[in-house]
Amino acid sequence: MKATGIVVEYNPFHNGHEYHIQKTKEITNCDVLIGVMSGNFVQRGEPAILDKWKRAEVAIKHGVDLIIELPYIYATQSASNFAQGSIRCLEIAQVSDIVFGSETNNIEELKEMAASCIHVDNLKESLSIGHSFPKAYGLLAKEMGPNDILGVSYLKAIMNTKITAHTIQRTVHYHDEEMHNEIASATAIRKAIHENKPLANTTCMNEELSQNELVQLKDFYPYLRLLLSTLPPKELASIFLISEGIENHLIKQALLSSTYEEFINNAVTRRYTTSRIRRCCLQILNHITKEDVKNLPPLDTIRILAFNDKGREYLRQLQENEVKVASKFSQIPLAYRKMEYKTSLLYTTCMREEQRQSLLKQEIGSPLYIK
Structure with missing residues (x-):
């Protein structure tokens, strides 16, 4: 078949x-x-x-x-x-x-892009001048x-x-x-x-x-806020996808935000996109550690x-x-x-x-x- x-x-x-x-x-x-x-x-x-x-x-x-x-x-x-x-x-x-x-529905162009090497240094350069990650990726990938x-x-x-x-x-x-x-x-x-x-x-x-x-993710916000407010930063740093000190940023915003919508609005920056914030929070809620993923x-x-x-x-x-x-x-x-x-x-x-x-x-x- x-x-x-x-x-x-x-x-x-x-x-x-x-x-x-x-x-x-x-x-x-x-x-x-x-x-x-x-x-x-x-x-x-x-x-x-x-x-x-x-x-x-x-x-x-x-x-x-x-x-x-x-x-x-x-x-x-x-x-x-x-x-x-x-x-x-x-x-x-x-x-x-x-x-x-x-x-685009242009498979050949997409194949060319897939065969190219996207350099992390270029992404970081783009980020350093204020572009979000998707924007920086888009600059290299013709605004895909x-x-x-x-x-x-x-x-x-x-x-x-x-x-x-x-x-x-x-x-x-x-x-x-x-x-x-x-x-x-x-x-x-x-x-x-x-x-x-x-x-x-x-x-x-x-x-x-x-x-x-x-x-909806907002249903879990009371639990998320509790975790961010009570877990030591070192423990949060052991969670999968948590890196570059984002745990401290999330802790700060949780302490300042009474609702999920407010938390997301406060947490999203030029550096941290909405998707990244949500994915990080999801790993915290599920307590998926870097060690868990490493051992898969x-x-x-x-x-x-x-x-x-x-x-x-x-x-x-x-x-x-x-x-x-x-x-x-x-x-x-x-x-x-x-x-x-x-x-x-x-x-x-x-x-x-x-x-x-x-x-x-x-x-x-x-x-x-x-x-």
Whole structure:
């Protein structure tokens, strides 16, 4: 079976994602479509507004055959590490192609960028004159859009693999906060949800979004403020992604800020972007230490979240090829398994007890089979 991979978050799933699935199948003529999906926490450094099981289920119902979970430690990092983890999962899953959205839709130009060397010294120089990290990156990368930056990261990651990359035109800008008829970005949909505005026909998840508790990072701010106010700076400095004295900056802002919104506004500077602040705070909340990450073994197992009949057939093929597939929670390598359960505990903390227990039970259960 010919397998094609896509990297997704579906936070939430919307019509643009359905278009991506359709075009991917057209471009690659694949027998099976595999999605690598962020779990309960996403690359923005935030909790997904709906849990991974609901998002995996809707993905299968709308054309994906198999959903693999991107381990937490990759899902909550910047583009290069996010891409490395995603491509590693797809490589283990033996896909031949990957299709991703692109602002330029110019694969050759993106390949040239991926083949170039981006010098850290140049980035630091740009930062020293007041540019934020994304701006400094953009100066070197022709003001690249967020999908193209991710695309370059994917292309770098597949260089030593047998995976062929393809692009499709991004129809709406990733950070666009406006609703556009039936096609809107996930950012715009989340904004509309938080402001209690109608979603129109932009997503098929209206029911799930209206009937389930939606998780937001601001829900955890009292706990975050307590940690920043009481933990010694030395202990905070041991947390993954905490570097360059950012712990002292976060402590100061937590003591000054009564709400999460105020904290973020105060913490973001030319030096520290919103995404970096959120990702750092997420590691603090989950207490993921640098030592924890250092001790993670190389990624050699894929965890299955959901599949259909075609996905099940492909899983049999992978198992015949002796690919390590975790269809049970106990089959996930121990260090990764501990991290996934630990982060699920945080994700469910602010939920009603019934829903919390249900999701924790699901976490250690079997993948979803969707007919």
